Amino acid sequence: MSKFDGYFLRQLLVLCGFFAFVLVGVFWISKAVSLFDRLISSGQTAMVALEFTALTLPTLVRTVMPMAAFCATVYVTNRLNRESEMTVMLATGSSPFRLARPVILFGLICAAMLATITLYLRPAAMLRLEARQAEVAGDMTAQLLNDGQFMHPVKGVTVYIGKIDRDGTLNDVYLSDRRAPERVVTYTSSKAYLARSGEQIALVMVEGTALQMETGRKTLSTTVFRDFSYDISALAKRDIERRQGIRGMPTLALAAALSGGELSETYSQGEIAEELQERLSWIGVSVAVTLIGFSTLMLGTFSRFGLWPQLIAAFAGLIALEGMRSTATAFVATHPGLWWVQHAPALGGICLSIMFLMIAGRPLRLRQRPSADLA
Structure with missing residues (x-):
């Protein structure tokens, strides 16, 4: 060269x-x-x-x-x-x-x-x-750990968290499940925690209320609970298999x-x-x-x-x-x-x-x- x-x-x-x-x-x-x-x-x-x-x-x-x-x-x-x-x-x-x-x-x-x-x-x-x-x-934990805003992990489900403490405690939790139009359930609690066991993820709510509305019969029932576990693992599932x-x-x-x-x-x-x-x-x-x-x-x-x-x-x-x-x-x-x-x-x-x-x-x-x- x-x-x-x-x-x-x-x-x-x-x-x-x-x-x-x-x-x-x-x-x-x-x-x-x-x-x-x-x-x-x-x-x-x-x-x-x-x-x-x-x-x-x-x-x-x-x-x-x-x-x-x-x-x-x-x-x-x-x-x-x-x-x-x-x-x-x-x-x-x-x-x-x-x-x-x-x-x-x-x-x-x-x-x-x-x-x-x-x-x-x-x-x-x-x-x-x-x-x-x-x-x-598929990481529902990351999707739910947002405070101060309404989130929609899947169609028909709305989640709101008022504040998240440093130890992971969720405060002022609101969850509305409208996936079944004939039965709408709304959960509210002062505190909640995310618990994971293998592939299972549960939202454990304490000191809260569950409102269930039957649209067909036009009835509204209220349940006060001390602690309640809501399985959110199904929210992470996909309707179709990823190729x-x-x-x-x-x-x-x-x-x-x-x-x-x-x-x-x-x-x-x-x-x-x-x-x-x-x-x-x-x-x-x-x-x-x-x-x-x-x-x-x-x-x-x-x-x-x-x-x-x-x-x-x-x-x-x-x-x-x-x-x-x-x-x-x-x-x-x-x-x-x-x-x-x-x-x-x-x-x-x-x-x-x-x-x-x-x-x-x-x-x-x-x-x-x-x-x-x-x-």
Whole structure:
């Protein structure tokens, strides 16, 4: 590797890291604020909210990495051209293909990073996130430990807690059970406690009153109790069994499912092929976007006004590539046998970049012909 290649590659890596850090920070903060508010308001601790946001980082990094690589390539290439460094290299006889060598190496480095994130880190994070979401959704203790507000754990049940002491004592408890329209029961008590035995959760109320209204007979009965236990375990049950998401499945398991593995009984071949090929397509995209950004800017010549037409064309190519990838993903979901369509946009972008580099190198050869003929 020449000094220019090392210099070019270092600039690309530094700028890519900077753009990735900024983009991940912007997306992560905007998503973390709403997630923190929702989890903390439901009784979860700040550590649980931080864990949830950390588990979304692989998805965010995968999303912004191609954009960061593209922006780094365009920015560095434009700066080298504006400072005449690229012009000097072309004047010394270096072809656009020769100058693209550090860009290709940079794209391969980004591809290796995306392969690690997409094929391993993101599925593992999604699997852990789904498990933690199920735990939080079924944690009735956390849902009930909110004082000063009306809560609705399930449809037809309303709970209100006036104050929660440090030792866990619940004060001024109100519970209304309207799940059976013909029999509405309302419990009030001065104090209550949450008791757990295995998977059973009970709300033990003391010094309270139970009001039972029979809507059919239009009667109201009042019962004063010294202590009463209300089983709330049923509130944590779900009407349907949770199916493990395909995004959290290991990549090797998805590959095995295409040939009739265990997942083929849970998901269709279209869903499996779409998820597997979508993961693999990110690897080629990282190479394609860097080459598109570099080759498009190489079409322009030195100008004091910059390379604005080429910059606009490069961003248009990036948007077109993402649009074709979205269309290909939907197509593969309905036609799993044509899985190669998912990789066609990336391959098309690479081929288009090669054509742009050939066009950019042609003026050099044309200028060299007269000097050769005179010799």
